Amino acid sequence: MDNVQNPIIINQFYCEHNHNCPNKTSAVFVSDVSYTNIRGTYDTSSPPVHVACSDSLPCSNLTLSGVELHPTAQGGGKDLQEKILKKNPFCWKAYGTLMTDTVPPISCLLEGTPWKRVDDSQC
Template sequence: MGFHMHITNSNLFRAYRLSITSPADSPNTDGMHISRSNTVKISRTVIKTGDDCISIGQGATNVTIFKITCGPGHGISVGSLGKLPKEMDVQGVIVKNCTLLGTTNGLRIKTYPASDPSRATGMLFQDIIMDNVQNPIIIDQSYGTKSSKPSLVKISNVIYQNVHGTTSTPVAVNLMCSSQVPCQNIRLNNVNLKISRQFETHCYLC
């Protein structure tokens, strides 16, 4: 099992109208992983996998993700970051007009604890539809191996705008930032996420 596509050490890369599919229970089957690349645009694509539909790793700059339908899978992720020593920064990520269907996560930023210093900055998530997503908006800076040492990946200048739909869990927005380098300038504008009817019915019968 592994990534379907790994875009790395690239410049001016564009992919559109793709269909990427693997079983929902297949591990580590990211649809696309983008790292060490500049000016990448992925658009009008359907991704159904057992892991992240699209993951953005170290050294990715000026990445645009537009009109992606994702699900099943683990959503659209920045990270995981900070696993390796001296990772490159991530800067300039736009995720726009995307739909997430029954995914484990929606829009996720994830970093490892005990990391070397780096930055993830300048991200816009706009016009997103969530349909029965477990963790619609999540920042997790204690991803992976547990450690008492905090992540040193500095997350800043992140905007979530016009994010609508349903969540299958009671916590729709979960921001777990580093205690050492707290998140800075995180903005949520017009975010409307409601518990799905399926979850409400389950709790009513409990």
């Protein structure tokens, strides 16, 4: 990746042309997603990792391994450092595992599973 705006993103709050999207109860169930060997640079205008999952259907079993994302060195110096600090990885209702250390450090994933999913065929 080279100067990517959103290198790792799951966004169950997406709604076109509106920045105040409500937390939907009808979100798609997201599970068993792996990000492996993701390397490159990211644009510091947004966080390198943004995993925003629904309160009613949290993301589960997310796996990250070999993630190494560095900020693009535009501006440099103190300005770049301030942008990086404001754009830390973001997770909401996201359960998963880090298989390796990551760059930047991703400490926002929740451990375990949110609940046992009911088999739809039993309904």
